[in-house]
Amino acid sequence: MHDSVPAHDPSCLFCRILAGEIPSSRVLETPDAVAILDIQPVNFGHVLLVPRLHHADLAELPDDVAARVATLLPRLARAIQAACKADGLNVVINNGRAAGQTVFHGHWHLVPRFVGDAVRWPWPQGRYEGDAMAVTQAAIALQLTST
Ligand code: 5GP
Ligand code: ZN
Numbered sequence: 001m002h003d004s005v006p007a008h009d010p011s012c013l014f015c016r017i018l019a020g021e022i023p024s025s026r027v028l029e030t031p032d033a034v035a036i037l038d039i040q041p042v043n044f045g046h047v048l049l050v051p052r053l054h055h056a057d058l059a060e061l062p063d064d065v066a067a068r069v070a071t072l073l074p075r076l077a078r079a080i081q082a083a084c085k086a087d088g089l090n091v092v093i094n095n096g097r098a099a100g101q102t103v104f105h106g107h108w109h110l111v112p113r114f115v116g117d118a119v120r121w122p123w124p125q126g127r128y129e130g131d132a133m134a135v136t137q138a139a140i141a142l143q144l145t146s147t
Contacts, residue, residue, distance in 0.1 A: 009054040009105070024037070027076075028076065032069050033050060033051050035049045035076055042111045044084060045080050045084035047080055051106065056106065057095050070108075093107070
């Protein structure tokens with residue numbers, strides 16, 4: 001964990017939920033994370049997987065914490081799909097305001113999906129023109145050599 005990041009931020013909604021100051025419907029608790037029902041579900045059974053340590057978003061999450069929390073995803077996915085009799089499931093992280101993040105304590109959404117439900121997915125996709133794909137590939141790969 002980064003020394004500058006507090007484990008608990010008293011101004012953070014999810015820290016307060018994890019501390020029990022605000023009630024939540026918990027479906028799983030481990031030493032690393034708590035899974036709760038989203039209070040405004042896309043579909044019934046919409047679960048938020050929330051690391052216990054406060055980090056603003058995915059990019060801030062230490063690799064080891066991210067790895068331990070992410071190991072819970074297959075088990076949660078199986079349980080949600082079985083309990084909700086879902087046809088499928090989306091796992092989503094909204095990372096940053098531009099991506100729709102509203103609670104700045106990083107978390108995974110697990111959204112059960114049903115054939116013909118009202119969710120608008122997939123999102124619109126474009127295409128690379130000219131050398132844009134190679135330029136983008138090189139830029140990301142370069143960043144990865146220094147992180
Ligand atoms: P984000 O938009 O940051 O990716 O996701 C935040 C989620 O937290 C939203 O889907 C929202 O419905 C949910 N949420 C907001 N306030 C509460 C709350 O008090 N309790 C629970 N369980 N979920 C909440
Ligand atoms: Zn927090």
